[in-house]
Amino acid sequence: MKLVGFALIFVFTFGGLLIAMHFDIPKFMALVMVILGALPGEFVIIFGCAVAAFLVANSGEVIKGTLKYMSALVKPAAYSKDDYIELLSLMFTLFKLARTKGWLALEAHIENPHESTIFSQFPKFQHNHSALVFICDYLRIISLGKDNPHEIEAIMDMEIETIEHHEAHPGHAVQTMADGIPALGIVAAVLGVIKTMASISEPPEVLGHMIGGALVGTFLGVWLSYGMVAPLAGAMSTKAETEVMYYKCMKVSVIAFLNASAPQVAVEFARKFLPHSIQPTFQELEEKLNELPSPG
Numbered sequence: 441m442k443l444v445g446f447a448l449i450f451v452f453t454f455g456g457l458l459i460a461m462h463f464d465i466p467k468f469m470a471l472v473m474v475i476l477g478a479l480p481g482e483f484v485i486i487f488g489c490a491v492a493a494f495l496v497a498n499s500g501e502v503i504k505g506t507l508k509y510m511s512a513l514v515k516p517a518a519y520s521k522d523d524y525i526e527l528l529s530l531m532f533t534l535f536k537l538a539r540t541k542g543w544l545a546l547e548a549h550i551e552n553p554h555e556s557t558i559f560s561q562f563p564k565f566q567h568n569h570s571a572l573v574f575i576c577d578y579l580r581i582i583s584l585g586k587d588n589p590h591e592i593e594a595i596m597d598m599e600i601e602t603i604e605h606h607e608a609h610p611g612h613a614v615q616t617m618a619d620g621i622p623a624l625g626i627v628a629a630v631l632g633v634i635k636t637m638a639s640i641s642e643p644p645e646v647l648g649h650m651i652g653g654a655l656v657g658t659f660l661g662v663w664l665s666y667g668m669v670a671p672l673a674g675a676m677s678t679k680a681e682t683e684v685m686y687y688k689c690m691k692v693s694v695i696a697f698l699n700a701s702a703p704q705v706a707v708e709f710a711r712k713f714l715p716h717s718i719q720p721t722f723q724e725l726e727e728k729l730n731e732l733p734s735p736g
Contacts, residue, residue, distance in 0.1 A: 441516075442512070442513045442514075442516065442671075442675055443513060443514070445671070446513075446668065446671075449667045449668070453663065453667070454472070457471070471652075474652045474653060474656070475656050475659075477653060478632070478652075478653035478654070478656040478657075479656065479660070481628075482625075482628045482632070482653075482656050482657045482660050483660060485624070485627065485628040485631065485657070486621060486624045486625050486627075486628050486657065486660055486661050486664065487621075487664065489624050489627070490617050490620060490621050490624055490669075491617075493617065493620065494613065494614075494617045497613070497616070498613050502609050502610055502613055505606075505607075505609065505610040506610040506613060506614060506676070508610070509610045509611065509676040509679055509680065510672075510676075511679075512672075512675040512676050512678070512679040513672070513675065515679075516675060516678065516679055516682075517679065517682045517717075517718065518679055518682040518683040518685075518686065519682060519683075519685070519686050519718065520718065521718045521719070521720050523564060523686075524686075524689065524711075524714060524718055524719075524720060525720050525724065525725060525728050526562050526564055526565055527562075527565060527571075527686070527689060527690070528689075528693070528707040528710060528711060528720070528725055528728075528729075529562065529707075529725075529728050529729060529732060530558070530559070530561075530562045530565055531575075531690065531693045531694075531703075531706070531707050531710065532703050532704065532706075532707045532729050532732065533558055533561070533732055533735045534546060534549075534558065534575075534579065534735075535693075535697045535703035535706055535707070536703045536734075536735055537549075537558070537735035538697075539702075539703055540735075543579075543582055543583040543587075544583060546579055546583055547580075547583060550576040550579045550580050550583070551576075551580075553566065553572055553576055554566065558735055559572070561732075561733075570603075571686060571687070571690070574599070574687060574690065575690055575694075578592065578595075578596065578694060581595075582694075582698070587698055588698075589695050589698035589699050592694065592695065592698060593691070593695050596691045596694070596695075597691075599687075600684065600687050600688060600691065603683075603684055603687055604680075604684045607680040607683045607684055608677060608680045608681075610676055610680070611673050611674070611676035611677030611680055612673075612677070614669060614672060614673035614676060615670060615673035615674075615677075617669060617673075618665045618666075618669035618670040618672075618673055619665070619670075621661050621662075621664050621665035621669060622661045622662045622665050623661070624661055625657050625658050625659070625660055625661015625662060625664075625665075626657070626658060626661065627657070628654075628656075628657030628658075628660070628661065629654050629655060629656075629657035629658045629661075630657075631654075631657070632650070632651075632653055632654025632655070632656075632657055633651070633654050635650065635654070636650040636651055636654055682718075685714070685715075688713070689710045689713060689714060690710075692709055692710040692713045693706045693707050693709060693710035694706075696709040696710070704729065707725070707729075708722070708725075711725055
């Protein structure tokens with residue numbers, strides 16, 4: 441859908457221009473040729489400087505994160521309903537084992553989760569390194585006797601806030617780049633005017649063509665910023681929010697269980713916390729939980 445949106449930006453930009461020119465195809469094509477003629481140089485100045493400034497302003501980790509979040513164009517959410525069903529099923533299994541055999545029964549699983557018979561039932565989660573470390577660390581703390589729900593919740597909130605800041609940084613960095621692109625468009629336009637003034641002795645029709653080419657820089661800067669880069673930044677920030685939602689879901693279930701909720705009630709609290717777009721129904725989750733083998 442997002443790629444369709446980008447395609448529509450082109451359609452409405454040049455379709456609106458054609459309408460504004462009263463469907464005068466020859467004049468429209470002449471104007472398009474002026475834009476296309478100036479486009480390569482103006483684009484290199486504007487986008488090249490924007491990318492260079494982005495590289496200067498951000499760390500290697502943020503740059504890698506930005507490349508990762510480009511996937512927001514084709515996958516706007518980090519996790520699907522099936523992913524959350526798997527997560528809630530895992531939490532239920534862990535809680536059930538802790539309730540029946542005690543927290544120490546989890547030790548072998550959380551110390552070596554990649555060889556755990558419990559985690560191996562949920563392969564997507566098992567291969568999610570960050571989430572795996574997150575839940576194992578807190579289960580380890582709880583198994584050592586630190587099971588006060590208020591203290592655990594406070595620590596979780598601080599770590600989730602750190603994760604949120606980390607995941608949101610790529611979107612903020614791209615938005616900052618988008619904010620600077622219109623100014624770089626002015627730079628490209630000024631350079632075009634300088635080039636035009638150096639040819640002031642040329643005939644008016646030549647000067648008009650050169651001035652038109654220079655103004656492409658202003659057009660391109662604003663258009664790229666608000667039509668392309670800023671929407672991309674928004675999509676990246678939205679996906680970052682869905683990434684953080686996964687950790688918040690784990691927190692809700694853990695805190696509910698520490699507050700003496702039954703395993704199924706604890707995961708139900710977490711299910712109700714989720715947005716409706718990715719929230720499994722009560723029946724869907726119950727069917728999945730009933731299929732799970734008894735933890736051992």
